[in-house]
Amino acid sequence: MSKPNTYREGPDQNGRFGIFGGQFVAETLMPLVHDVAEAYEAAKNDPEFAREKDYYLAQYVGRPSPLYFAERLTEEFGGAKVYLKREDLNHTGAHKINNTIGQILLARRMGKTRIIAETGAGQHGVATATVCALFNIPCTIYMGTKDIERQAPNVFRMKMLGAEVKPVTVGSCSLKDAMNEAIRDWVTNVHDTYFLIGTAAGMHPFPMMVRDFQCVIGDEVRVQCMEAEGRLPDTLVACIGGGSNAIGLFHPFLDEPDIRIIGTEAAGRGIETGKHAASLNAGSPGVLHGNRMYLLQDDDGQVLEADSISAGLDYPGIGPEHCWLHDTGRVEYVPITDDEALEAFQLMTRLEGIIPALESSHALAYVKKLAPELPKDNILVMNLSGRGDKDLNTVAAHMGVEMGVSL
Amino acid sequence: MTVNFETRLDRRFAKLKAEGRGGLVTFLTAGDPDPVTALKILKGLPAAGADVIELGMPFSDPMADGPAIQASSLRALNAGMTLVKTLDQVREFRKDDDETPIVLMGYYNPVYHYGVDKFVKDAKAAGVDGLIVVDLPPEEEAELCLPALAGEINFIFLTTPTTDDKRLPTVVKNASGFVYYVSVTGVTGAASAQVTDVESAVARIRKYTDLPIAVGFGINTPQAAKNVADVADAAVVGSALIKVILENLDKNGKAKDGLVDKVLRFAQQLGDGVRQSKK
Numbered sequence: 001m002s003k004p005n006t007y008r009e010g011p012d013q014n015g016r017f018g019i020f021g022g023q024f025v026a027e028t029l030m031p032l033v034h035d036v037a038e039a040y041e042a043a044k045n046d047p048e049f050a051r052e053k054d055y056y057l058a059q060y061v062g063r064p065s066p067l068y069f070a071e072r073l074t075e076e077f078g079g080a081k082v083y084l085k086r087e088d089l090n091h092t093g094a095h096k097i098n099n100t101i102g103q104i105l106l107a108r109r110m111g112k113t114r115i116i117a118e119t120g121a122g123q124h125g126v127a128t129a130t131v132c133a134l135f136n137i138p139c140t141i142y143m144g145t146k147d148i149e150r151q152a153p154n155v156f157r158m159k160m161l162g163a164e165v166k167p168v169t170v171g172s173c174s175l176k177d178a179m180n181e182a183i184r185d186w187v188t189n190v191h192d193t194y195f196l197i198g199t200a201a202g203m204h205p206f207p208m209m210v211r212d213f214q215c216v217i218g219d220e221v222r223v224q225c226m227e228a229e230g231r232l233p234d235t236l237v238a239c240i241g242g243g244s245n246a247i248g249l250f251h252p253f254l255d256e257p258d259i260r261i262i263g264t265e266a267a268g269r270g271i272e273t274g275k276h277a278a279s280l281n282a283g284s285p286g287v288l289h290g291n292r293m294y295l296l297q298d299d300d301g302q303v304l305e306a307d308s309i310s311a312g313l314d315y316p317g318i319g320p321e322h323c324w325l326h327d328t329g330r331v332e333y334v335p336i337t338d339d340e341a342l343e344a345f346q347l348m349t350r351l352e353g354i355i356p357a358l359e360s361s362h363a364l365a366y367v368k369k370l371a372p373e374l375p376k377d378n379i380l381v382m383n384l385s386g387r388g389d390k391d392l393n394t395v396a397a398h399m400g401v402e403m404g405v406s407l
Numbered sequence: 408m409t410v411n412f413e414t415r416l417d418r419r420f421a422k423l424k425a426e427g428r429g430g431l432v433t434f435l436t437a438g439d440p441d442p443v444t445a446l447k448i449l450k451g452l453p454a455a456g457a458d459v460i461e462l463g464m465p466f467s468d469p470m471a472d473g474p475a476i477q478a479s480s481l482r483a484l485n486a487g488m489t490l491v492k493t494l495d496q497v498r499e500f501r502k503d504d505d506e507t508p509i510v511l512m513g514y515y516n517p518v519y520h521y522g523v524d525k526f527v528k529d530a531k532a533a534g535v536d537g538l539i540v541v542d543l544p545p546e547e548e549a550e551l552c553l554p555a556l557a558g559e560i561n562f563i564f565l566t567t568p569t570t571d572d573k574r575l576p577t578v579v580k581n582a583s584g585f586v587y588y589v590s591v592t593g594v595t596g597a598a599s600a601q602v603t604d605v606e607s608a609v610a611r612i613r614k615y616t617d618l619p620i621a622v623g624f625g626i627n628t629p630q631a632a633k634n635v636a637d638v639a640d641a642a643v644v645g646s647a648l649i650k651v652i653l654e655n656l657d658k659n660g661k662a663k664d665g666l667v668d669k670v671l672r673f674a675q676q677l678g679d680g681v682r683q684s685k686k
Contacts, residue, residue, distance in 0.1 A: 014546070022546075022547060023544065023546045023547060024515060024542040024543065024544075024547060025542060025544055026470070026471045026541050026542060026544070026565070027544050027564070027565040027566065027567050027569075027570060027578065027589070028471075028565075028567040028568075028569050028589065028592050028593075029569075030544045030546065030569075030570075030574075031569045031570065031571065031574060032569065170477065171467070171468070176468065177468075180468055180469075180470050183470045183471075184470065184471070184472075184473075184594050187471060187592060187593055187594060188592060188593040188594060188597065189592075190569055190592050191592070284520075285519075286516050286519065286520060287514075287515045287516045287519055287542065288468060288516060289468075289470070290542070295516070297516070297520060299489075299520075300489040300490055300491075300517060300520070301466075301490065301516045301517035301518070301519065301520025301521065302466065302467040302484060302517065303467045303468050303516070
């Protein structure tokens with residue numbers, strides 16, 4: 001594939017990043033999808049929208065999030081200087097709220113009176129329930145029963161925030177099926193309902209819009225790294241489920257050819273076992289949930305169930321822009337297993353006193369491999385996309401600890 | 408793209424017009440509940456009264472379908488159904504029937520994975536007349552609609568209550584065979600529309616196309632089929648037929664004796680319904 005002049009121009013007018021993306025949507029939804037695209041274009045060009053968004057990001061979310069020099073991890077790895085972009089310190093504990101603030105303001109501008117969303121780990125569900133509480137809009141969150149079980153604290157948070165959490169019992173009972181049910185709800189309630197998609201995937205304009213709202217991460221890193229080091233970073237690492245935290249960090253740096261950029265995808269119990277969520281390393285192009293992307297599928301084009309210890313990465317596809325960045329070679333995508341992520345989870349907790357989300361632990365697991373090989377003046381920024389309190393049950397179970405009994 | 412070929416769909420709708428009645432379009436998922444039983448039903452449908460047959464291509468993630476069709480898709484997949492076997496069923500059907508139109512309906516990914524050009528060629532050779540692909544709106548016409556037309560297969564577009572007058576010309580631009588009006592916003596098998604609403608919607612679509620208009624979603628009785636066939640060119644019944652399959656499965660999900668007859672008997676009642684309709 002030939003190299004483009006810029007990696008930051010996409011998508012094209014049809015919502016494509018190369019062959020990926022698009023608008024593979026049932027006719028009932030198509031007019032509304034066009035409405036969302038038009039409303040977003042108008043909002044983007046309206047200084048009042050930016051002012052309002054920036055106000056809430058600063059005063060409500062607590063931005064900018066710090067770029068923290070992780071001295072002990074750096075010492076442990078003995079190579080690159082490791083910085084953590086502290087998205088875990090945002091209100092609600094993850095990067096997800098950057099996007100929900102942007103989209104709830106858009107939904108209000110469009111006059112929508114009901115919000116629906118899909119969630120895997122529950123971080124997007126919590127971030128959506130939070131902004132719906134703030135703006136007093138009823139919301140329904142679709143969540144697979146497998147995820148409800150392993151992310152119980154987030155389910156309770158959503159309910160406390162006033163959201164209706166609808167359990168999804170079909171298919172793999174995780175994020176993919178929650179997405180299907182949310183789409184079915186949207187088709188049924190198309191007149192008053194806004195579908196607040198949580199990752200940089202789905203039908204155009206969502207991958208572009210979610211990316212734009214998440215780019216605050218990379219934009220801040222650019223400024224903060226200049227302040228701390230007097231220059232831009234050399235290496236960027238982030239985990240990928242649908243890919244929103246990663247694209248938010250990566251996108252502002254895509255046209256800096258000297259910056260090495262790496263995304264980590266969930267290899268579950270190992271790619272060779274077939275139980276994983278590594279769509280770039282083990283999938284092929286397919287069409288699901290409104291866009292063409294790399295997809296885990298069988299010989300008949302049936303979508304396979306993904307598998308990851310991290311509910312937020314447990315999805316058989318990946319956002320279209322990442323697919324294109326993969327094919328062009330601009331970004332490297334590497335697999336990280338459950339076990340590697342769990343080890344990294346404990347390492348960060350012990351060394352830095354920061355409990356990372358299992359999702360973000362996939363990024364750290366690769367930093368652990370990569371940093372020792374890099375020179376000491378290499379500046380590496382890892383996106384610490386969320387906090388790990390929600391994962392304590394999962395980690396305890398894996399360690400054989402029964403919470404509340406043998407502690 | 409100008410459509411300058413004729414399929415069984417064109418001939419069948421011309422015949423219905425000559426008879427002065429609306430038609431019955433039946434939807435069943437290929438291979439539900441198992442390929443052998445499904446083929447028996449398929450072969451029995453024309454005699455029972457189906458004027459056009461829609462055959463679902465099973466998919467793991469049927470996003471626009473309600474519980475009945477979701478479950479039928481899953482049953483078929485669990486019984487080993489694939490797109491290759493769906494085309495086999497069409498080929499088997501065509502051994503005895505060269506007149507009843509067959510429209511394959513489903514989602515894009517299995518077709519995309521099969522390979523669009525190969526699929527169009529194989530489907531045409533098997534005796535497929537038209538395609539309905541739920542997640543391919545006119546915006547994505549280059550994916551399959553244009554290749555299908557080049558391969559002389561009709562590509563049937565869906566119109567819905569949200570398809571307004573501004574958008575209708577775009578939707579019918581490359582339409583052929585017939586236009587499918589989804590009478591309610593929602594998934595298959597959910598609410599049903601008021602006949603008066605259907606009538607005005609059909610009149611609205613009629614301003615933009617001379618093609619036959621079939622109406623579906625939520626039609627679940629012979630009377631409802633007749634009422635719709637009074638005001639449109641055909642009524643589509645899917646979930647209600649599939650419920651008859653569901654009611655005739657044993658606790659292991661296998662077909663009970665008599666399942667085929669019961670499905671065909673219900674199809675016959677629906678067929679009798681539309682035959683009372685008048686144009």
